[in-house]
Amino acid sequence: MPNSTHPVRTIGGYMGLQLPGGKPYYPDLIQLNTARNSLEYILLTQGYTTIYLPYFTCEVLLEPIKRLQLQYHFYKIDEQMDPVIDFEVDDHSCMLYTNYFGVKTDTVRALSKTQKNLIIDNAQAFYAAPIIGIDTFYSCRKFFGVPDGAYLYARSSRRLELSKDSSVDRMSHLVKAADLNVEAGYADYVRNNDVLINNEIKVMSNLTQQLMAAVEYDDCAKKRREHFAFLHERFKDINEFKFHYSPEDTPMVYPLLIAKDHLKSQLIERKIFVATYWPNVFEWTSPDALEYHFAQHMISLPIDQRYNLDDMKYLVETVESLLVKT
Structure with missing residues (x-):
């Protein structure tokens, strides 16, 4: 006799997507x-x-x-x-x-x-x-x-x-x-x-x-911190955005603020895709506003787990070469 307590579910058929098991980072939220x-x-x-x-x-x-x-x-x-x-x-x-x-x-x-x-x-x-x-x-x-x-x-x-x-x-x-x-x-x-x-x-x-x-959270955080620290060491002296950085922080991107026109578009032309946070600020504020300056000139450099230190070195070399030309 079948087990009457067995949940009703499909058995057989094609193989579905398999993901490694694990726990969410915030199980109680x-x-x-x-x-x-x-x-x-x-x-x-x-x-x-x-x-x-x-x-x-x-x-x-x-x-x-x-x-x-x-x-x-x-x-x-x-x-x-x-x-x-x-x-x-x-x-x-x-x-x-x-x-x-x-x-x-x-x-x-x-x-x-x-x-x-x-x-x-x-x-x-x-x-x-x-x-x-x-x-x-x-x-x-x-x-x-x-x-x-x-x-x-x-x-x-x-x-x-x-x-x-x-x-x-x-x-x-x-x-x-x-x-x-x-x-x-x-x-x-x-x-x-x-x-x-x-x-x-x-x-x-x-x-x-x-x-x-299925995310390997510790590994992702470790890579982000390493990449951020590497970029900060190279850019902290020229970065106009002065912030307190703790090694315990796990940032989303490296925020490089440099008032150089076209730097963002030049990076994108070289397939270094940097987002603008946030385009709506140009409509909400005037060109003399600090927020407008942030949205226009903040270069959000990728630091995430897809990359390694060689990629970070390439980022640094590309940015530095563009700054010399401008």
């Missing part, structure tokens, strides 16, 4: 589909009516804010990317701060001791542990090869009833990158970004959960 939806989750469960957020941030964060019809106000940051707090947060409002590039953890700690209703955007700081009592969210796809996914540390005990997301139609850029190259999948990557616009809050898909459980 809420698993969601996107970082922007993590912000919406916080805003819903906390019942805020107003949010203060930096000019220097990604425009997608406005999606949940506008959807919930909250009032929002922008604030400035200084040369160290610390917030210029010229406003007051009351019981019904909150303040969002971004751990820029994963190198502003000291500022996050300081703000956590002084600021009311603080929300930390750790989308660029996956490895920075949440601080107890401080709402914090993370993005998976900024650090790893996954189609979507986010983690949320929520101080509210309220939990939303959510359906589970599906990522099967968001994998083409990752498959093309693995089978061909990153350039072959870029158009699909752009389309995937468009698909994520204004998605409802959902639980992280089964596929993304499995992919995240």
Whole structure:
């Protein structure tokens, strides 16, 4: 007789994708589909009516804010990317701060001791542990090869009833990158970004959960730290962005600020793809604003686990050769 307690599932058929087993990096956090939806989750469960957020941030964060019809106000940051707090947060409002590039953890700690209703955007700081009592969210796809996914540390005990997301139609850029190259999948990557616009809050898909459980987190972090330290040693004297760097930090990229026109486009021409964080800042601010300067001249050099120190040496040599020419 068959075992009546055996779960109903398919047995046989074709072989599916096999991934090594493992555990998520944040097993106790809420698993969601996107970082922007993590912000919406916080805003819903906390019942805020107003949010203060930096000019220097990604425009997608406005999606949940506008959807919930909250009032929002922008604030400035200084040369160290610390917030210029010229406003007051009351019981019904909150303040969002971004751990820029994963190198502003000291500022996050300081703000956590002084600021009311603080929300930390750790989308660029996956490895920075949440601080107890401080709402914090993370993005998976900024650090790893996954189609979507986010983690949320929520101080509210309220939990939303959510359906589970599906990522099967968001994998083409990752498959093309693995089978061909990153350039072959870029158009699909752009389309995937468009698909994520204004998605409802959902639980992280089964596929993304499995992919995240297969990541070798310690190895990825080790390589990022080594690459970051190497670039910082070579660029710290010419880098206009002066930040405090701790060897314990695991940054997303190396933020090299140099006021040289066309340097970013020249790197891209040489197939060193450096993102602009964030193009919307050009519309939100004026050319004389510090945030405009950051968006225009910050060179976000890749340091992730796909590369080795020889790649970092090539980055340094390429940047230095372009600086000599300009």
